Amino acid sequence: MAQRDFLLGSVREALLGLDGDRPEQATPAPTKPAATVMLVRDDEGPLEVFMLRRVSSMAFAPSMHVFPGGGVDRRDAEDELPWAGPAVEEWAEILGTDEAGARMLVAAAVREIFEETGVLLASPADDADAGTPHLAAEVAADLRRRLVAHEIGFGQVLLEHHLVLRSDLLRYRAHWITPEVEPRRYDTYFFVAAVPEGQDPDGETTEADHSEWLRPSAAVAAFEDGDLMLMPPTLVCLEQLAEVTTVRAALDQDLPIAAVMPHLVQTDAGPAMRAELP
Helix, strand or coil: CEEEEEECHHHHHHHCCCCCCCCCCCCCCCEEEEEEEEEEECCCCCCEEEEEEECCCCCCCCCEEECCEEECCHHHHCCCCCEECCCHHHHHHHHCCCHHHHHHHHHHHHHHHHHHHCCCCEEECCCCCCCCCCCCHHHHHHHHHHHHCCCCCHHHHHHHCCEEEEHHHCEEEEEEECCCCCCCEEEEEEEEEECCCCCCCCCCCCCEEEEEEECHHHHHHHHHCCCCECCHHHHHHHHHHCCCCCHHHHHHCCCCCCEECCEEEEECCEEEEEEEEC
């Protein structure tokens, strides 16, 4: 394990109430399971990753550059969810959770990137090797809207359009838990996936005001220059992606994974989140 401190900066200090504007919590807020996905491509040169900038009014991580993702929906754990790729039992072993939790996390990862980017990691039910589907733009937009509004579940989307979730298109990358000092907390599993041929993420989500493709090293440099804001998990994931230049290498990276929950410390340079990295 390697210890690392992530300085907060004035914006994060204010958000956490370290300037005295927020009362201390009696007990830590509970965590909610969540999944986030690094969508990557290399067809226009070296590896790029798709990122969203969260709107400044968001309660959690406002104005931060993030990967698409979000909290699980209880319907993500439905047993009848059409599924292809590694079995739920295998994903449970990979993620270190039970089968219901594994099904929920993988489904949430695929559902969230569809909701937030329009990219759908699925295939026709009668031929899972046929490639990913191409839903009409107006159909996809309506499905995304209804999912966000919780009018339908993701399993219903797949069943009605004769599709199966492609769990084999995901690779598990990291596991981070929001620090106890945060008012909103997530138990987040990070994945990486190649953008399927013929699909292009659009970032059309009410939770973001900007989307873009970035080379991981450029994103890290922009963070260091103060030109964009990153949470510690996002920064570490970008640093790891910067070690490779192709999608295949990103999917094949063999990284140590363990649950990481930073905690607030005072350093000579100011308040920081200290993490024990695997």
